[in-house]
Amino acid sequence: MNVRAGGAAAAMLALSLTTLAVLIAQYRSDPFAATPVSDALSYDLWARRIAAHGLGAEPVFHQAPLFPVLLSTAYASDAGAGVPTAARWLQAGLAAAAIALLVPVGRLYFGSTLAGVAASAIALAYGPIAFHGLSLTPVPLAMATQG
Numbered sequence: 001m002n003v004r005a006g007g008a009a010a011a012m013l014a015l016s017l018t019t020l021a022v023l024i025a026q027y028r029s030d031p032f033a034a035t036p037v038s039d040a041l042s043y044d045l046w047a048r049r050i051a052a053h054g055l056g057a058e059p060v061f062h063q064a065p066l067f068p069v070l071l072s073t074a075y076a077s078d079a080g081a082g083v084p085t086a087a088r089w090l091q092a093g094l095a096a097a098a099i100a101l102l103v104p105v106g107r108l109y110f111g112s113t114l115a116g117v118a119a120s121a122i123a124l125a126y127g128p129i130a131f132h133g134l135s136l137t138p139v140p141l142a143m144a145t146q147g
Contacts (some may be wrong), residue, residue, distance in 0.1 A: 098143035
């Protein structure tokens with residue numbers, strides 16, 4: 001990655017983190033913020049068990065196993081808080097990293113740093129990325145590690 005693409009990626013990382021921080025602050029007043037449902041509930045319960053008892057007693061699970069392990073570290077750092085604030089910050093960091101990594105990917109595939117910046121801006125404006133980052137699903141982890 002050249003210096004220009006690196007600077008653009010760093011700027012997109014900062015912009016993404018700032019945007020996601022605003023969303024996290026706004027999400028605190030949402031009634032669903034403290035009540036995970038569906039897959040988020042499964043991951044939440046699994047991560048809380050891992051944080052409390054470790055992996056030794058965990059049965060085989062059919063969903064993405066890395067996510068609850070990572071989530072359990074955030075829960076352990078939250079010191080038993082009811083609302084998984086550290087988990088949301090972890091997910092925001094992963095989503096912001098994935099968005100920023102679109103800059104060098106755009107440069108690689110299209111030969112232009114501007115194309116990567118445009119792809120990052122579009123991803124940042126795409127609502128489902130923010131939604132999944134706030135709802136305790138493994139989407140930000142998948143975006144950051146499998147892009």
